[in-house]
C-alpha cells in the first residue's frame with residue numbers, strides 16, 4: 401500500500417513569522433496517518449527544518465538547479481537544499497515552467513540532480529485550459545511524464561503531482577472523473593515504463609484548489625495518493641482540515 405502524502409507548497413509566501421504555522425501543524429499532528437511535507441521558500445528551508453526537527457513534518461525546496469555548483473547567480477543546488485535540512489524538492493511546477501521557461505528536459509536534469517543528492521523529487525505535470533479544451537490532456541501529460549522523469553526512479557524517490565494549470569489558485573477543480581482519468585493514465589504509464597512493482601509504488605498527488613471542503617471527495621478518487629496544496633497550506637488550520645480528510649481516506 402502506498403502511504404498517503406499531504407504536501408504544502410508555500411510558493412513565494414512566508415517570512416520568519418510564518419514558521420508559527422509550521423509549528424502549529426507539527427504540534428497538531430505528532431503521529432499523522434499519512435506523510436506530511438511543507439515546502440517553504442528557499443529563505444525559510446533551514447529555519448523550518450530546525451523548527452520541525454524531530455516532528456512528523458518533512459521540509460522540501462520548491463526548485464533546484466541541475467548543476468551541483470558554479471556560476472549560477474540566484475540559484476540553489478540540490479546539495480544546498482539537503483544541507484539546509486530539506487528531504488524533498490518540488491520540480492517542474494507549472495509556475496516554473498511558465499515563469500522560467502523550464503522544459504521537460506530541464507526538469508529531468510533537475511530531478512537527476514535532486515536524486516543524486518538523496519532528495520525525494522516531487523515532479524509536477526499539468527495541462528493548460530487550452531490543451532484540455534483541445535482534447536490534448538492525456539497527450540500533454542504523457543509527454544511531460546516521459547520527458548521530465550529520469551530512469552532509475554523508485555516509489556521511495558519519486559512522487560508525481562498532477563496539477564492542471566487552470567485549477568491552480570483559481571478555485572476551479574476538475575470533475576472527479578477528470579482527476580481519475582489522468583491519475584489512472586499516469587499510473588498506467590509509470591507501470592509500463594518502470595514495471596508493475598515500481599510503477600505501482602510511486603505516489604501520485606492531485607494539486608489545484610484543494611481545500612478542506614473538497615479534499616474528502618478528491619481523496620476518494622482512484623490513484624489519488626494525496627495532495628500538493630498551495631494557498632490552503634499557508635494556514636495550519638486549513639492544511640490540517642485537508643490532512644484530516646486524507647487520514648480518513650487512508
Ligand code: 13P
Pocket residue numbers: 409493563567568569570571607608609610628629630631632
Ligand atoms: P493552490 O492550492 O493554491 O491552487 O495551488 C496549487 C499548487 O500549485 C500547489 O503546487
